[in-house]
Amino acid sequence: MNIILLGPPGAGKGTQARHLVETRNMVQLSTGDMLREAKDSGTEMGKKVAEVMARGELVTDEIVIGLIREKLQGDAGGGFIFDGFPRTLTQATALNDLMKEEGKSLDAVIELRVRDEALVARIAGRSTCGACGEVYHDETKPQPADGKCSNCGASDFKRRADDNEESLRTRLMEYYKKTSPLLGYYYAHDLLKRVDGLADIKVVQASLAAILDG
Ligand code: AP5
Ligand code: ZN
Numbered sequence: 443m444n445i446i447l448l449g450p451p452g453a454g455k456g457t458q459a460r461h462l463v464e465t466r467n468m469v470q471l472s473t474g475d476m477l478r479e480a481k482d483s484g485t486e487m488g489k490k491v492a493e494v495m496a497r498g499e500l501v502t503d504e505i506v507i508g509l510i511r512e513k514l515q516g517d518a519g520g521g522f523i524f525d526g527f528p529r530t531l532t533q534a535t536a537l538n539d540l541m542k543e544e545g546k547s548l549d550a551v552i553e554l555r556v557r558d559e560a561l562v563a564r565i566a567g568r569s570t571c572g573a574c575g576e577v578y579h580d581e582t583k584p585q586p587a588d589g590k591c592s593n594c595g596a597s598d599f600k601r602r603a604d605d606n607e608e609s610l611r612t613r614l615m616e617y618y619k620k621t622s623p624l625l626g627y628y629y630a631h632d633l634l635k636r637v638d639g640l641a642d643i644k645v646v647q648a649s650l651a652a653i654l655d656g
Contacts (some may be wrong), residue, residue: 443468443521443654444546446528448624449554451613452564453639454646457577458554459525461647466654467520471513473506473527475575478602496603498612500620503532510537514544521549529621534628550653551628554639554646558614565605572598583643 447455459470477495480488491501510527528534541547556564567580573596578585589597604613628634637649 443549444518444524444541445521445549445654446524446551446628447526447554448551448621448628449556449639450558450561450617450621451610452561452568453554453556454564454643455525455554456575457643458646458650459523460575460577462523462650462654468523469513469517469519469521470523470525471510471527472525473501473509473529474525476509476513477501477506496609498604498609498616500529500616503530503536507533507536507540511540514540514546518546522546528624529616531623531627534624548633550635551624551633552650552653553625553634553636555636556639560640561614562607562610565610566607568605569599569601571596572600 447459449455456472459472462468463470477491481492487505491505494501506527528537564579569578569585570576571591571594574591574594576591576593585599586592625634635653637646639646
């Protein structure tokens with residue numbers, strides 16, 4: 443199955459995608475992760491996007507579509523999970539075309555619905571394992587007391603440069619202006635499913651499983 447996880451910053455897209463990778467051998471395609479990797483490796487493109495990302499604005503369609511195009515040619519395992527892509531109507535139509543070219547199709551677009559107030563708390567409390575990408579939260583999923591990642595054992599926790607109040611405000615504005623129109627687009631294509639992203643992580647996992655198995 444090929445699915446899109448759609449939702450505002452902090453909705454839980456990355457958290458749920460990682461679980462699907464572990465349990466269903468699916469392949470996570472996170473444009474945010476790809477852009478952060480490009481930034482960390484100091485490529486020309488990485489330098490170009492770093493400031494845009496830190497401000498919370500969207501990177502150009504051309505760049506992210508290029509990143510996805512490369513990955514779609516690879517092995518899909520149990521299917522692709524698009525996490526943080528598409529974010530504009532241009533990206534959505536490009537994805538349709540790319541999938542067609544590869545003889546693939548989308549099975550579901552799952553919206554994780556979370557109130558804005560909850561997003562602020564989630565982003566403020568988030569940290570990530572620098573070695574394996576495991577996502578933690580100061581209150582709902584604290585880092586282990588021994589200071590070692592529960593997934594890989596490394597002691598290298600990071601907070602993101604765009605996880606501050608000002609960038610989050612811009613990220614939310616970008617979401618409502620440019621990404622939320624995709625909800626209507628995919629509803630019209632009869633692909634949209636909605637999940638309560640405010641529920642406990644395990645409850646959200648069960649809701650996604652019901653959609654994937656249904
Ligand atoms: P990206 O990396 O995609 O970030 P985002 O969309 O802002 O989403 P986040 O990663 O912040 O949140 P998430 O939904 O994955 O939540 P998480 O699971 O971590 O994009 C970053 C930037 O890159 C963009 O601003 C843009 O500049 C650029 N970019 C990327 N893609 C682009 C594109 N296609 N086009 C243009 N530009 C692009 O969870 C958050 C926290 O909540 C964690 O601490 C977690 O532990 C906790 N949590 C999760 N679920 C629950 C739950 N159910 N209950 C309680 N706590 C929970
Ligand atoms: Zn780790």
